[in-house]
Amino acid sequence: MIPHAPECPTFLYDLDTERQALLATKLHRSVPQKAANKLLAATWNFTNFGVQNRTDDDLALMAEIVSWFDLVAVQEIADNITQLRDLMAHLPDSYHVVLTDIGGNYERAGFLYDSSKVTRLELAGEVAVPPKDHRYIRMKGVSGSFRGFDRNPYLAAFQAGSLTFTAVSAHLYFGSHSYFDEDRRALEAYALARWADQRHKKEQLVGSGAGVGPLEFEGLIRCPIVSTVRHPDPGSRSEFSCNGRHQLVRIKVRVR
Numbered sequence: 001m002i003p004h005a006p007e008c009p010t011f012l013y014d015l016d017t018e019r020q021a022l023l024a025t026k027l028h029r030s031v032p033q034k035a036a037n038k039l040l041a042a043t044w045n046f047t048n049f050g051v052q053n054r055t056d057d058d059l060a061l062m063a064e065i066v067s068w069f070d071l072v073a074v075q076e077i078a079d080n081i082t083q084l085r086d087l088m089a090h091l092p093d094s095y096h097v098v099l100t101d102i103g104g105n106y107e108r109a110g111f112l113y114d115s116s117k118v119t120r121l122e123l124a125g126e127v128a129v130p131p132k133d134h135r136y137i138r139m140k141g142v143s144g145s146f147r148g149f150d151r152n153p154y155l156a157a158f159q160a161g162s163l164t165f166t167a168v169s170a171h172l173y174f175g176s177h178s179y180f181d182e183d184r185r186a187l188e189a190y191a192l193a194r195w196a197d198q199r200h201k202k203e204q205l206v207g208s209g210a211g212v213g214p215l216e217f218e219g220l221i222r223c224p225i226v227s228t229v230r231h232p233d234p235g236s237r238s239e240f241s242c243n244g245r246h247q248l249v250r251i252k253v254r255v256r
Contacts, residue, residue: 050078063090104150123157
């Protein structure tokens with residue numbers, strides 16, 4: 001990872017003032033308060049976390065936002081996790097972290113979670129597509145071939161109350177805005193959606209102690225898709241739609 005250039009001029013702020021501004025934003029955005037009958041989950045790309053220079057006040061503000069949620073999927077964590085440990089020091093002791101090893105661009109992904117609300121179960125690993133299945137990862141209007149993820153999405157099983165679920169932290173390939181890289185990004189998105197669909201079907205057939213509960217995976221990427229594909233199973237479908245090259249595409253997998 002390469003850090004961004006420092007701000008010029010330097011951005012100065014008062015920690016207490018910014019914390020109050022964040023809390024006002026939380027109210028404005030209708031982020032719910034934590035409750036026993038709610039599971040609050042979020043995803044956050046920390047951006048060069050561990051190589052970008054951040055002050056202790058910066059980390060305190062980031063920890064403030066993390067503390068609003070029970071589970072946060074995180075991406076772009078550097079090999080050196082000293083800065084992550086410094087951020088964790090601003091969170092209650094009940095917050096734990098689990099990470100992958102480094103992948104493409106020397107990045108880690110993982111989860112921060114409040115162990116007083118969420119219990120991590122046995123299942124943890126990376127989403128990968130066997131080489132023999134690469135030929136199935138193809139889409140109309142998308143060039144190139146799928147040869148695996150640049151950064152394998154990271155999954156872990158959790159339990160919150162009576163809900164048992166598998167969460168995935170994914171940072172798909174970016175590269176550039178070239179059509180080749182955008183096509184590669186689209187294929188990675190399809191591969192992840194296909195995995196979620198097939199994993200759910202397997203759970204329905206055999207069951208598991210770390211099952212996939214009700215879930216909706218949705219994201220926006222730029223890619224050259226010009227068609228919509230719907231899965232024939234009405235209870236589990238993947239949708240891919242776009243207006244043309246270099247447009248935002250919405251990818252949705254819904255499992256009931």
